[in-house]
Each structure stands twice: as C-alpha cells, then as structure tokens.
Amino acid sequence: MKPVYIIGHRNPDVDCIASAVAYQSYKAQTGPGNYLAAAASELSPELAWLLDYLEIQPPLVVKDVGTRVEDILDDDEIIFATPDTSLAALGLLMREKKIKTMPVLDEQHSFLGLITIGDIAMLYMDAVGTGHDIEKSPEILKNLLAINASQIMKTRDLILFEPDEKVEEARKNMLASRFRNYPVVDEANRYLGMISRYSLLQMKRKQVILVDHNEKKQAPEGIEEAEILEIIDHHRVGDLQTLWPIYFHNEPVGSTSTLVAEMFIQNRAVLSRPIAALLLSGIMTDTMIFKSPTTTPKDRRIAAELESLSGLDAINWSKRLYSEINRVDKLSDEEVINSDLKEYVSGEVTFAVSQVETVDLRLLAERRSKLLSIMEGMCAAKGYVLMCLMVTNIFQDGTEIVVAGQKGHLVEDAFLHQHIDGGIFLKGILSRKKQVVPVIYQALRQERSIV
Ligand SMILES: [Mn+2]
Incomplete structure (x- = not known):
C-alpha cells in the first residue's frame, strides 16, 4: 500500500519534525493505513543530533510530493x-x-x-x-x-x-x-x-497530511498536485486549497506538538518516552521556553504531562536543547539566514522573514553588514520587497532585527524600537508569527491603500 506522508514545512524545525514523527505513531495506533513521517528538506545537524540523542529514526526526506511515475x-x-x-x-x-x-x-x-x-x-x-x-x-x-x-x-x-x-x-x-x-x-x-x-x-496523487504549516510557499514542492488529507497546525490560515472536505485542525496554541500530544492523551494512545521527549522539545522550542506570546495555558498543561511521560524536567531539558540547537556561532552567514526562512505573499508582493535564536546578541554585531549584503542580494534574486532577519534572545526578552529590501523602511517605521550597537532592537518581540509577520502584512496593506 502506498504511504500517506505526514510532512512539515520546508527548513524543518523541532516542532514540525516532532509533530510528524509523533503523528505517525498516533496513526499507527488508532487505525488502519500506511503512514510515514517525512521532512520537506534535509534536517539540520542540530535536529539530527536531537533525534539521534532520543534514539528516534529520522524521517524520510521528501522534497517533492508532485505526481511521479511511481504513483x-x-x-x-x-x-x-x-x-x-x-x-x-x-x-x-x-x-x-x-x-x-x-x-x-x-x-x-x-x-x-x-x-x-x-x-x-x-x-x-x-x-x-x-x-x-x-x-x-x-x-x-x-x-x-x-x-x-x-x-x-x-x-x-x-x-x-x-x-x-x-x-x-x-x-x-x-x-x-x-x-x-x-x-x-x-x-x-x-x-x-x-x-x-x-x-x-487514473490520476493517483500522492497523499499527504500537513503538520505545522498550511501555506503553499512553506509546503514541499509539488503540493498542488498532491491530495491533502489532513492539516494540523497553529499558524494563520493560508492559501492551500483542497478538492474535498478535509480534517483541518488549526488552533492558536504555542506549537503543533501541543496539538498532537493532546490527541494522544485524549484518545489514550501510547506515548513512548522518546516521542514524549520529542514532543516536549517541540513545545519548548516553539514557545521559546514559554516566553513567546503565542504560549497558551494548554501548552503548559500538555508540557507538564509530557514531563512525566518522558521523565524530563522541561526547563533543564530546554537549556540543554538550546545550547545544542541554537548555536548561531556555529553557522555560516548563509546558514544564519536560511536555516529558518519563511516566505509570505501579500497581494502582489512577496517578503521573507528569517529567525534565529541566540544567547548572545554581541555575536551579531560583527556580522551584521555581511548578513545585510547577503539579504539584499536575496531580495534582488528572489524578488522580495523586503526581508527581515530576526535574531532573538529569549534571555534578554527581545529581538534584534536586520532589515533589507526596497520596502525595508516599512518595518523600521512599524515598530517602536531602540538602536543598539548600530542595530535595531525590539524589546519584548519574540514571535515571528504573532508579533512580526502580522505587522508587516498590515504595513504593506496600508501602503497599498495610500498609493
Ligand atoms: Mn510550529
């Protein structure tokens, strides 16, 4: 039987891999069918480390879900x-x-x-x-x-x-x-x-379940040819269309891992220790150790359950995780920009927002001009009207933002910011999804209505 791919967004993060891997286990326990966790692009070394540490087999990399001869x-x-x-x-x-x-x-x-x-x-x-x-x-x-x-x-x-x-x-x-x-x-x-x-x-398409995203730009290549069976997500509703009614679970919580873990708990499916630890990692990284404003009481409640199932202390485990997976100093300039880059479409224009987390913002000061010139190059090459790099420090409760592109000034105008070391610091801004992307949409809309 051909598999149904459970797949997260491109540039996989901990939350989307945790959701895919755990949901495969959930599906295997709760009904028939052949479900397979997949990743829309290569795993970062940090994610590979996490899976290896938890002794979980990495998901298959499936970059393209378009219809192929094998289908x-x-x-x-x-x-x-x-x-x-x-x-x-x-x-x-x-x-x-x-x-x-x-x-x-x-x-x-x-x-x-x-x-x-x-x-x-x-x-x-x-x-x-x-x-x-x-x-x-x-x-x-x-x-x-x-x-x-x-x-x-x-x-x-x-x-x-x-x-x-x-x-x-x-x-x-x-x-x-x-x-x-x-x-x-x-x-x-x-x-x-x-x-x-x-x-x-006969047109047999690949069948997919999307986790942690629902926009075409973030989905694997060929998504318009695939048959989407389900979506489980915690982002704004985007632009994907389906032919039939589907199971679409979207809830404004801190992570998709929260939603998948909740299904296990509600339906009394067995959560193994490694998968509980992986889901806990998904929650803790996506909510930035509960500091992101996207965090809800449900995330805390589910995380507490996962703590006892995994035998891990959420805060101690997060410190370990952050020291392993958010090492900006280990990344090249290109990697800093591309490791978690998301594209968005507003009307006729496209913009991109990238985010990295660090424990030491001073690292960025020396690299800012190099990063900026790479970003300007990407705006030209990919046609972004603007592009932001958010360098977020959860311990300082804020984000330094590097802005490029022809409409980059809109971002600077839109935020109340402080200048530090020649950069722009946004106090209290941690969430791309809740605090930055909506502001950019609003600014672009406003500009259109003026022009
Ligand atoms: Mn997520």
Whole structure:
C-alpha cells in the first residue's frame, strides 16, 4: 500500500519534525493505513543530533510530493517471464493473466526485455508462411512452442521509465510513441511494473497530511498536485486549497506538538518516552521556553504531562536543547539566514522573514553588514520587497532585527524600537508569527491603500 506522508514545512524545525514523527505513531495506533513521517528538506545537524540523542529514526526526506511515475504504478503482483520460459508457457501465462505485454526478468527481477502479443502473433504467421507448408504445421508448431523467451524478446528501441520521473514528462513520451505498455525500472535496472495510457487517466496523487504549516510557499514542492488529507497546525490560515472536505485542525496554541500530544492523551494512545521527549522539545522550542506570546495555558498543561511521560524536567531539558540547537556561532552567514526562512505573499508582493535564536546578541554585531549584503542580494534574486532577519534572545526578552529590501523602511517605521550597537532592537518581540509577520502584512496593506 502506498504511504500517506505526514510532512512539515520546508527548513524543518523541532516542532514540525516532532509533530510528524509523533503523528505517525498516533496513526499507527488508532487505525488502519500506511503512514510515514517525512521532512520537506534535509534536517539540520542540530535536529539530527536531537533525534539521534532520543534514539528516534529520522524521517524520510521528501522534497517533492508532485505526481511521479511511481504513483501511477499498480500495486499488483508482478507477472513476468524468465529467459528460458518457453513460448508455450508464455502463451498460457499471457492468456491466463489477460496481459498483452510481458516483461522478461532474471531471478533478481532485473529487466532483460519485452515480449508483446503482437510479436508472438507475427512469429506464428512467419512460421506458417505462405500456405505451402500447411501439411507440416504440427511440426512447425512443435518447434515454435519450444522457442524460449530470450530468443524472441525485444531488447532494443524500448521506452523505459524511472519511478521518480514526473508524470507530465512520461505523458509526453507516451504520446510520442505507439506502445501499449511501458516498463518501469529503477536505477539498478530492477523491474517495478508497467504503466500505460490508461494509468495516466487514473490520476493517483500522492497523499499527504500537513503538520505545522498550511501555506503553499512553506509546503514541499509539488503540493498542488498532491491530495491533502489532513492539516494540523497553529499558524494563520493560508492559501492551500483542497478538492474535498478535509480534517483541518488549526488552533492558536504555542506549537503543533501541543496539538498532537493532546490527541494522544485524549484518545489514550501510547506515548513512548522518546516521542514524549520529542514532543516536549517541540513545545519548548516553539514557545521559546514559554516566553513567546503565542504560549497558551494548554501548552503548559500538555508540557507538564509530557514531563512525566518522558521523565524530563522541561526547563533543564530546554537549556540543554538550546545550547545544542541554537548555536548561531556555529553557522555560516548563509546558514544564519536560511536555516529558518519563511516566505509570505501579500497581494502582489512577496517578503521573507528569517529567525534565529541566540544567547548572545554581541555575536551579531560583527556580522551584521555581511548578513545585510547577503539579504539584499536575496531580495534582488528572489524578488522580495523586503526581508527581515530576526535574531532573538529569549534571555534578554527581545529581538534584534536586520532589515533589507526596497520596502525595508516599512518595518523600521512599524515598530517602536531602540538602536543598539548600530542595530535595531525590539524589546519584548519574540514571535515571528504573532508579533512580526502580522505587522508587516498590515504595513504593506496600508501602503497599498495610500498609493
Ligand atoms: Mn510550529
């Protein structure tokens, strides 16, 4: 059975990985189906450290959920001939299974060649010949039926597909050729099945459950081709559309981990120690140790339950986590900007807000001009009207903000700020989602209405 991917946003953070991994465990306990936790891009070394420390297997990286050849392949059993299958046996098999194209494979299922019902018919007609030989036909037939697959299979001028090819590409290739069925083989030349024009019509999409995001820009590549089955999130409602009604759980709490943990508790599903620890980590990082204004009483209550289930003390564990995962000094300038970058669309324009957490803002002072020039370059390259880097210090209860882009001044105007060390410090601002992004939307809207 093809899996349903449970997947978080690009540039995964602790909350989205914790939510995906835990929700897979929840789904496995509460019903049938094949669910698989996934990450929309490579895990940071810090996240890899956390999973390794908790002895949790990292989720599969699935960067693209667009429809691929593998999605339209049948799950049916593989029917094939081997090189020494006789024509007699081949004919029986093809009649019995009602197939018109037979792959020839070796014992390891490596693809060797193809035999079509047309090829076989042609063989009979050639052997029987012009009719002069009609008296000899039993003998001709006997010889013919003894021929084996390796002697007649076609090995050249075939069109083969690979499982990760885009269905759109496959469609073009099929329309440009005249075969009935097309074999699909993997990189190691192992045969995986057959696709046909008919498989294209069935439109089997990848099925996904989105956690910790619901906007196209933050979703994995190809999301518009996928079938979204559920969304569990704590962000503003964005721009994704679905064909059918779906289960959409959105709640303004501090983390998606809170919502997933709550489901375990309410439905009495078993929360293992490592997964409880992972969910606790999701809550503590997303709420910045309960200091973010997004924190709700529910986050604290669920975190307390997770403390007892994991055997961890939330505050001590958070200190350990922060010292491991928020080391701005370990990151290159590019990594500082890109490790947690989110894009937003307002009307016709796009902007981006990136956030890192640090325990020492002085680190930034020396790097500010370099960071700014990289950000200006990104605004030009990606067409952002503005771009912010939030360097948040939860212990100083505030954020230094670096602003680039042609409309960057709007951000400076929108916040009451202090200047420190030539930078802009926003006291009490910790949350991108609640305190910064809405202000930028508002400023852009206001500017549009004036112009
Ligand atoms: Mn989150």
